[in-house]
Amino acid sequence: MQKVIHSDNVKLAIQQLGWTQKELAAQLGVTGQAVTNWMKGTDFPRPDKLLKLATTLKLGFADLVQLPQAAQPVVAFRKKAGAKTKDEHILKAMAMGAMLKALVPFLAAVPQLRRQVPEPSTDYVALQDVVSQVRKNLGLGEGGVLHYEQLLSEFADNGAVVVPVMWGALQNHKNALHILLPEERVTFIFLNLDTYLEDFKFWMAHELAHVFTPQLAGKEEGEDFADAFAGALLFPRELARTVYTQVAGQSKAQEAAVLQKFAQEHGISLNTVFQQVNGFAKSQGLTPLKHAELDIHKLRNMQRGKLVSETLFAPLPPSPSAYIASAERQFHSDFFHALRRMVQAKQTGAGYVQQVMDIPMQDALALHGELTR
Template sequence: MHKVIHSENIKQSLQARGWKQKDLAEALGVTAQSVTNWLKGSDFPRPDKLLKLATTLQLGFDKLVKTHTVGQPVVAFRKKAGAKTTDAHIDKAMVMGALLKALVPFLPPMPALRLQLTAPSTDYEPLQAVVSQVRARLGLGEEAAVAYHDLIGEFGANGAVVAPVLWGQKQNHKNALHILLPQENVTFIFLNLDTHQEDFKFWMAHELAHVYTPDLAGKEAGEDFADAFAGALLFPRAVASKTYGHAGTGNKTTEAKVLTEQAKAYGISVFSVFSEVNRYAHSQDLPPLRHTAEQIHQMRQIQRGKTMSEELFAPVPAEPGAYIAATKNTFKSAFFESLQKMIKKKETGTGYIQQVMDIPMQDAIALHGELVD
C-alpha cells in the first residue's frame, strides 16, 4: 500500500502558524528537502518523524496520511479506568499498525477457517447463546472455569498474534491494544502483563471478542460487545444463577462472602462476578444484589492479587530471555520468533522494536541484543 502525505492539510496548518517549510523542518530535526519530498509525495516520513509531525501540527493520522481505508490498520484500546483515548494515542497506534505490516511475511501461516460471530448482541439471551457456543468450542461445561490456555489457544486458531508487553501499572494509557491489519488478515493483540491477575483474564476474553467480531473492531459497539462477552464467558448464566441463589439467602455480609469465594474460584475480579449476577437478576426481573458498584470496587481494591508479570517472572523486572521464552511457551505466540527472523533477514534495528512495541529504548536495546544472539 503506497502512502503519501496530505500535503494540503499540512500547508494549511503551516499557514495557520505563520510557518514556512523550513520552520517545520527545524521543528522535526530534518532537512527542508525532506519536507519538500514529503509534500510532493516522492518520499514518506519514517515512523518517528510521522509521529512527531502529527504532534507538532496537531493533526490526526487520517488528516496527515492519504491511504486506502481497505488497508488502513484498525485499532481498539482496552483502556485503563477513566483514561481517555486522544488523537495522539490513536496516531501512535496507527503508526504501530503500519510498522507491523513489515512483520507479517515472517509470521507462520495463519489458519484460513476462523470463528466469526454474526449479529453480535449485548442483550442477555442472545449473548448467553453465543457464550454457550464458544464454551462448547472450547470443550467447557456450563459451570467450568475458563483457564488462560483456553483463551490463548483461540487467539492462534483465529489469526491473532499475542504480544505480551510490560507497560507498567500506572504510567501507560492502555492495558491492552488490538491492531487489525485488514489487507493482511492478521490481528496483533498487545496485552499488558503489568496488570493484576484477576483482571487479566477478563482483558484476554475482551480481546478475543474483538477477534471474533472483526467488523466491529475500533467501534464503540465493538467495545460494548467485548465487555459484555468477556463477563458472560467467564461467569455464565448457570453460575450466576446459583450465585444469586446463595447470595440472596443471607445478609450483606453473606453476599460479600459468596461473591468473593466465586471470584477466587473462577480466577476473576469480584466486580466481574457482581456484574454478571446482577445482569442475571435483571434478566429474570429479580431484585439486584445488596451491594452497590462503588462498594464492590472498594472490596476489589482490598483483594488485589499479584500482577501477571510478578507471577510469571518473580522477581521482576523480567530478564529479556525469560520474557521472550514466556511469550513463546506460555502464550504460544510466534511474535518474537518472527521478529527474530525479520531482524536476521533485514538487519532490523532497535528503533523498530521500540516503536512497534511502544517501549523505552533501553528495553528495545536489551530485547534486540537477545534476539540477535
C-alpha cells in the same frame, strides 16, 4: 504496501501556518532533508515524529498518511479506569499498525477460516447463547473454569498475534491495544503484563470479542459488546444462577463471602462475578444483590493480588531471553519469531522494535541484541 505522507495536505497545512518546510523541520526537531524525503515519499517518519507532525499541523492519520481506506489499521484500546482516549493515542496506535504491516510477511501462515459472531448483541439472552456456543467449542461446560490456555488457543486459531508487553502498572494510558490490519487479515493484540491477575483474564476475553467481531472494530458498540461478552464468557448464566441461589435470603456479609469464593475459584475479579449475578437477577425480574457497585470496588481494592509480570518473572525485570521465551511458550506468540526473522533478513534496527512495541529505547536495544544473537 508503501506508506507515504499525503504531501498535498501537509503543504496546505504549512501554508496556513505561514511556515516553510525548513521552519516545520525546526519545529519537529529534524533536518530539512528529512522533511523533503517525507514529502517526496522516499522516506517515512517514525511514529514519534509522525505524532509530532500530526499534532503540529493538526492533521489526523487519514489526512496525513496515504493509505486506501481498506488498508488503514483499525485500533481499539482496553483503557485504564478513568483514562481518556485522545487523538494522540489513536494516531500513535495507527502509526504502530502501519509499521506492523512490514512484519506480516515474516509471520507463520495465519488461519483463514475463523470464528465470527455475525450479529453481536448485548441483549442478555442472545449474549448468553453466544458464549454458551463458544464454551462448547472450547470443550467447556456452563460451570467450568475458563483458563488462559483456552483463550490463547482461540487467538491463534483466529488469526490474532498476542504480544505480551510490560507497559507499567500506572503510567500507561492502556492495558491492552488491539490493532487490526484489514488488508492483511491479521490482528495484533498487545496485552500489558503489569496488570492484576484477576483483571488479566477479563481483558483477554474482551480482546477475543474484538477478534470475533471485526465488523465492529474501532466502534463504540464494539467496546460495549466486548465488555459484555467478556463478563458472560468468564461467568455465564448457570454460574450466576448458582451464586444467586446461594445468596438469596442471606446477610450482606454472607453474600460477600459467596461472591469472593466464586471469584477466587474462577480466577476473575469480584466485580465480574457481582455484575454477572446482578445481570442474571435483572433478566429474571429478581431482587438485585444487597451490595452496591461501590461496595464491591472497595472490597476488591482491599484484596488485590499480584501482577501477571510478578507471577511470570522473578526477579523483575526479566532478562530479554526470559521475556521472549515467555512470549513464545506461555503465550504461544509468533511475534518474536517473526521479529527475529525480519531483523536478520532486513537488518532492521532497534528503533523499529521500540516503535512497534511502544517501549523505551533501552529495552528495545536489549531485545534487539537478543534477536540478533
